[in-house]
Amino acid sequence: MKLSLFSLTAVVALSVLLTPASISALPAPSNGVVSFNNHRVVRINVRNEAELKALTDNQDSLGFDYFTHEKVIGAHIDIRIPPQSFSKFQALKLDYSTLVENLQTVLDQEKHENDQYQQVYAAADTWFQGYHSYADHQSWLSTQIANNPGKASKISAGKSFQSRDQAGIKIGSGPNHVVFHGTQHAREWISTMVVEYLIDQLLKGTDSRVAGYLQKYTFHIIPIMNPDGFVITQTSDRMHRKNAQSNGGCLGTDTNRNWGFKWNTGGSSSNPCADDYMGPSAFSSPEATNIAAYLRSLPKVVSYIDFHSYSQLWMVPYGYTGTRPGTYTYMNGLAQKAAAALRAVNGVSFTTGDIYNTIYPASGSSTDYAYSIGVTAPFAVELRDTGRYGFSLPAAQILPSGTETWAAFAAILDNIQV
Ligand SMILES: [Zn+2]
Structure with a gap:
C-alpha cells in the first residue's frame, strides 16, 4: 500500500x-x-x-x-x-x-492493554497475559527462586552500566550447561516474557521430559540482559534499543555489536547515534563483558541462546562472515529441529540459517562470541512477529509465543550432542 x-x-x-x-x-x-x-x-x-x-x-x-x-x-x-x-x-x-x-497509536494501545492487565493481576496467575515493569520482573524472579528451594538458585552475571543487577536463575544439576537470556535489546519485550515462560516450564511445567533435562543440564537464565535499557523503554523511550552508556550526545551502545570476537568487522556502526553503534572498543559495555565472563566461567556450555524480536528466525553463527563455520551442519540441524517443533504448536514458521546470510552481516555479536569460546550450539533467535506489530507484540501473543518456543527449546535439548 x-x-x-x-x-x-x-x-x-x-x-x-x-x-x-x-x-x-x-x-x-x-x-x-x-x-x-x-x-x-x-x-x-x-x-x-x-x-x-x-x-x-x-x-x-x-x-x-x-x-x-x-x-x-x-x-x-x-x-x-x-x-x-x-x-x-x-x-x-x-x-x-x-x-x-502512527506508531504512537500502537504504543497507546499497548499501554492500555497493560494497564487493564495490572487491574486483574493480583487476582489470578496472569503473569503471561501481560507485560510488566522492571520491578515486577525482579520480584517475579525472586518468587520463583524462593518457591523452589533445592531446585533453583539466584545468579547474577554482574552489574549494568547504571549498577543494576543482571539477575538470573540457575535450575538443574547436570554437567552440561545451557545459558540463555532475553532483552539484550531493550525494546524487544517479548523476549523477556518468553525467557520467563521457559523458566516457568522448567520449574513447574507438565512436560514429562523436564526431570531428565534437570539431570542432564544446568540452566543459567537471565530474563533481562540489559536492565538499564529496559528501564528506559518503560520510563522515557519505548523504542530504545541500546544500553545506557552515553556516547557523544547519543544514548547507548548496541551491546550486541560490542562482544570481543571480530569486533568492528562489518555490520555495525561507529556512529554513536546509530542504533547499531558498536561502542568505542570491544567489550566497552559492562553488560556484554559480564555475560561473556559468565560463559567463560562455566566448564562445559553446550548451548547458548540470545533471544530477540522480531522476524521469526532461529539462527546460528556466523554473523561477521558469510563463510560457514565447521560445525554449521550440526548447529543448523538443531535449529531446523527447533523450527519444526515450533511450527507444530501454533503453525508459526521460523526460518533457520547463519546470521550473515539469513538476516544481515553483524560483527561483535553474542552468538559469534559464544561459538569462538567453544560453546557448541549457540543460537540467535528472533521471536514473533514479522512486522505487523513489531516490538509491540500484543500481550495475547505472549502465551502462544511461550508454548511454541518451549517446544523448540525442548527439541534442542532432546537432540544436543553432549
Ligand atoms: Zn535484538
Whole structure:
C-alpha cells in the first residue's frame, strides 16, 4: 500500500532547523516521555545499489531508526521515520509499504492493554497475559527462586552500566550447561516474557521430559540482559534499543555489536547515534563483558541462546562472515529441529540459517562470541512477529509465543550432542 502524499510545509521548515544529532536524539517532551506521534514504520523493498546507498547516506540526517538491519539488495528493511523527515524520505523514491501509520497509536494501545492487565493481576496467575515493569520482573524472579528451594538458585552475571543487577536463575544439576537470556535489546519485550515462560516450564511445567533435562543440564537464565535499557523503554523511550552508556550526545551502545570476537568487522556502526553503534572498543559495555565472563566461567556450555524480536528466525553463527563455520551442519540441524517443533504448536514458521546470510552481516555479536569460546550450539533467535506489530507484540501473543518456543527449546535439548 502506497502512502498518500504528506503535506508538511511547517515540518519541513522545522527539519531545516534541526541538526542530524537532534533528530536522532528525539525532542525531549515536557513529561519526559518520548512521543512517537505520526512516526511511521515502513517496509522498504531495496531494488538496487543506488537505493541502498540513498538509505545509508540519509539514515543519520533523517533520523531513521532501523527496526530490521538487513542492508542488502533484495532485502526488506523496516524503518521508523520521524514526521519531520517523511517528505525527504518520499523524495528518495524508494519502493515501500506502510506497516504502521502512527506508531504512537500502537504504543497507546499497548499501554492500555497493560494497564487493564495490572487491574486483574493480583487476582489470578496472569503473569503471561501481560507485560510488566522492571520491578515486577525482579520480584517475579525472586518468587520463583524462593518457591523452589533445592531446585533453583539466584545468579547474577554482574552489574549494568547504571549498577543494576543482571539477575538470573540457575535450575538443574547436570554437567552440561545451557545459558540463555532475553532483552539484550531493550525494546524487544517479548523476549523477556518468553525467557520467563521457559523458566516457568522448567520449574513447574507438565512436560514429562523436564526431570531428565534437570539431570542432564544446568540452566543459567537471565530474563533481562540489559536492565538499564529496559528501564528506559518503560520510563522515557519505548523504542530504545541500546544500553545506557552515553556516547557523544547519543544514548547507548548496541551491546550486541560490542562482544570481543571480530569486533568492528562489518555490520555495525561507529556512529554513536546509530542504533547499531558498536561502542568505542570491544567489550566497552559492562553488560556484554559480564555475560561473556559468565560463559567463560562455566566448564562445559553446550548451548547458548540470545533471544530477540522480531522476524521469526532461529539462527546460528556466523554473523561477521558469510563463510560457514565447521560445525554449521550440526548447529543448523538443531535449529531446523527447533523450527519444526515450533511450527507444530501454533503453525508459526521460523526460518533457520547463519546470521550473515539469513538476516544481515553483524560483527561483535553474542552468538559469534559464544561459538569462538567453544560453546557448541549457540543460537540467535528472533521471536514473533514479522512486522505487523513489531516490538509491540500484543500481550495475547505472549502465551502462544511461550508454548511454541518451549517446544523448540525442548527439541534442542532432546537432540544436543553432549
Ligand atoms: Zn535484538
